[in-house]
Structure formats: C-alpha cells, structure tokens
Amino acid sequence: MALLNDIDGLQKPDNHYILVLYPGAETYESLKNALAPLISDLIILKKRGFNQIGGYYWSVELYFSSDWKFLAICLGMKSANTLHFCPWCDCSKNEMNTTSKKINKSMDNIKVNYHKINGHTKEPLFHMILLHNWMFDELHILLRITDRLWELMLSDLRRENVNEEIWKEKILLEMKQLKISFQFWYKRNSNNLLHTSLMGPDKLKILRELDLTAIFQSRT
Template sequence: MNLFSFFILLKYRILACDWKALTILKGINSANSQFFCLWCYCQKSQICDFSIPSWDIKRSSKDQAHELRNGSRRGYIKSDLLPFIDYKNIVPDDLHLRIRISLKLFNQIVTWAIDQKNEERLEVEMKRIGVSFHFWEEQGDDKSNASVKKWSQPSGDDLKFIITKTQLRNIIDDRQDRHLVNVASLSVVQLRDELRNMGLDCKGKKAELVSRLEQTLGRGVKVRAKARSRLQVNFQFHDCDDDKDNRPTLDVDGLQELWIEFDDLMEALRALPQTEKYMESNEFHLKAKAWASKFRKLTFDEDVTPYIHTMVYHVPYFLKRFGFIHDIGVSQVERKNYDHRQAYFGSTNRSGGKVKKKVSLQILQRENRMLYIAREKLLREKRSYKKVSHVIPYSQWIDRISN
C-alpha cells in the first residue's frame, strides 16, 4: 500500500491490495470458490449473467461472524482480521484488474495461435512491437514422456503495450468455429468427465487421459463446447467437416475491437475527472457491462473471471464514491518492487565480491543516490576514455624472450 493510501486508511479506514491478500485479511475463500466475490454474494453459476442490473455490496463483518457461527459460510472461512474496515471501504486495485484481464485476453490469442499452428506468426508480431516472447517445450512427468508446450508470460508493462499495439490479423485468422478445440486442449477435469460418461477409466495424468480418449474417438477428431453454463460444460464429438455453414466464426476484427475497448476502460480509471478519457460511474458501468457481454459472445463463458465481474459491478460504486481510484491502489508499491528487483540483478553484487555488503543496503543506497541526483538536478559528466593498446611490438616481444 502506498503512502497516500496509508493516510486515507488512517482517516477513512480504506483498504486496497491484490485479491489474494484481501481474501487472507478478510477471511474469505479463494477466487475459484462458489461464493468468489469479495463484495457481494454472487455465485459461480451467476458470474456470466450480465443481464442482472446490479450486485450491491452485501458483505459485512457482522454477517461474517453470524455465518461462521451458523456454519452456512457463503464464502467465509475464517474470522475477519480487519473488522474495523468495512467491505464498502475495500477498493479494487486497478493495476491488478488490468493485468489479470489483459493476461486472459493475451493467453486466449496464444492458444488460438497454437491451434491454428501460427506460433511463428505470433513470435514475429511480438518482435515487431518490441516485446520479448517465445515458446518452448518441456518434458511431461507422466509415463508417456509427452512434451508440453509452454510460453513466456509478459510483464505488466509489456501487457499494456501488447493490448494497444498488437495487430491480431497478423497472428490468427477467422475460423469456422471458435469452439472447436483439440482433445489435448481440454483440462484434466473435462477429460475425466468425458471418460467417465463413456464408462472408461478416468484415472491417470493428462497425457494418459488424452491418449485414452483419442483411442476411443480416433485421432484428429475435435470437440465442440455446448453453450451451457460455465459449471456444466459438456462436449459433443463429431467429424469437423460436418455442418460447416451453421457454425459461429472466430471474429478477429471483433476481438481487436474488444481489446481497444478494454484499454479505453482501463485508461478511464487512470484519467483525472474532467479530462477527455474520464468516465462517470454510470457511463463506466454501462460500457463495462456491454464489454463483458461482447467478451462472452466472442470468447468463452469459462474465461469470465472474478476480475471481470468486479469491473462491471463494483468498480462503478467506488468511482461514484471517490471519483478517482487510481491513487488508492498499489501501483506505486508494485513499481517500487519492480525497480528494486531490477536493481538486485543489475546494480548489486548479490552478496558476492570482495566487499561484503548487504544487498538491501546496496539497493537503498542506490535509490538515495538517484533521488539526490534528481532533487539537485545534477548531470553526470562523461569520463574521458583513453584507449590502451595491449598489442606488444615484435621488437619488445623478442627482448622479453631473450631476457
């Protein structure tokens, strides 16, 4: 928490940090639980329903104590460590909101690129916009020794650059059905469900489950998800040459618009009131709800995360209350943590060398020097450089040998 947030906390008892820390401090279950939300009692089965007008903040320390005593819980698992901070004073952090949703959008494109065998096009596009990205394969830990494809995860700064600069047309193409995926793309839970429904053995690692399912259905057969709730996703197997004309398409241009609209929403949270990019709470709520509905239409219900629910239903409340929530977040602390991590690898001896000095002391001393230079507006003088030749003339070399 930054210094500005700390002073607000002292006066108004406001809390802002990342989702995991909030669940620990407030004694609430994790984001993948049935009652996932930190502010309301929305359930997992309702997370994709954006036709609901609003989800008001209903959680309170009093209700939490009552639920824990009666055993009904509704997402509460432990006592509140900060009962003096009301749930209406827990402000969503816009930095983590941007990073988590951006990462979801980016990983969707990566998986579609892999499915279309466009990995090289993706790497070329990332290189074009100046983002370090690459694929690699690791050996699995199962008996079949199947290789697993993995890819680098961009940083927060890179994600912002990717969302604003990437041309998706350079990576993926429109496809007959965005719901068609390889059997290997299913999760372990989905694979086990399908094997269980077919009366087959559902035990083993993922590679074994994929092999067992492909032996039953045949290699090259793809699966299509039915449009049902995110908790009851079933798959029907068929030849992918059937029913081509009736399939929905993977709309690349629509995905590009989705990325642009998401960046506009995130920039609105950083904009000061009465500026061009700023949005009032009602406008932000309507645009966020429209964006989330479009996200469902273009992608999958399974990819709707608690952060999207928070952006649609709870961020507008705090925008209306405070007008500007960026300075209440933790972006300043995260930036300092990033700078210190960079300094550890680039500006310290990491506890090595002849002079043993604590790494933390080296980082703080470096920061003090930079602050002093910035305050005094000092300019570093370029030191003179004299090239020294290390080539020994032939005559001197003969003299050294003879002596």
C-alpha cells in the same frame, strides 16, 4: 497507507507510508498475529478520528486495496477459485454471468456470522473497514485479464485447422517489432505449449500495439 483525499499527491511514492514490515508466511494466522497492533490502532482511529497539531480534527473513513489473495485472506475467505468467491455478494461460480447481483453482504454480519456465510471461514482481520470500501487494485486486475485474454487467444489459434508454426511465427514477428523478448517451447515429453512469461510493461504494450489482424490472418 495513503491519504485518498490528497488528490495531487496520491500517486507520488513519497506520500505512501509503510505501516508493517513482516517477513513471515502470508497466512491468516500469521497475519493476525503480526497485524494485531495495527488492527487495534485502526479501530481507535476509525472511532475517534484524528486530532492534528493546531486544533484541527479529521474524521476518518478507511479503505482497503490489495491483490485478490491478500484481500481474501484478510476477509477470512477461501481462495478465488472456490465455488463462493465473491467478497461482496453471495454469487457462486455458476452465477458469474448474472449481472443483477449487488452487494448484499455487510461487514457487521460477516464479523459475527462468518461461519454461516458461504466462502467465509474466519473472522475478517480489518473488520473496522466497511465492506464496500474493500477493492482490488487495478494493476492486478489488468494483469489477470491480460493473462486470460492471451491464453484464450492461443487456445483459439490452436483449435483452428491451421499450421501451428504459421501463427507462432507471426506472433514472434509481432513481438520482435514491439521489442519484446518472447519465445515458444514445448514442455518435455508433452504437448503443452509454453511461452515466455510477460511482465507488466510488456503486457500493456501488447494491449496497446499488438496487431491481432496480422496474427489471425494465418487462419485464412
């Protein structure tokens, strides 16, 4: 938990507070039981606000941010790879390129009619938080986008009529120059090309500094 209006201290670890420590499985039923006291407190906090020592009163607006899996669980939704995946609107995978979609769900409606809404299977756990205050954290979005871009780049290179060893060698050379430990290998008894799993700092360095021109020159 953190206070979002504490602009100067928001990014400091000392200003983030742990509310629940839970060693169990990350499932809806388990989280519902483990988070019951917190959910009850948040309902009261949202309704009554906060009275600070000294007579100050603070109204409270709650926000929720996490990775997609945890957010979907807490919203009572199916996983991100299902047909109706969006927490905020009714779009399906077939409409992912439709840019006119807007937030057309509401938390009040989801709480009461979740069984009638595509993609939802259970009542939201944190129903006291307005739906437009739910968001994915930037780190997980960045990591997922980076993974997809990397997979698409390798897929394009493999489809080209070019010696695979050439572009693999160029990628390895670029990684060496960036001081990133990286290797290619094939899964045993298959043609599936695997590679070293990259961590966040290395992915960020690749986004900033990888020379794609040098790699794609292998196609000419």
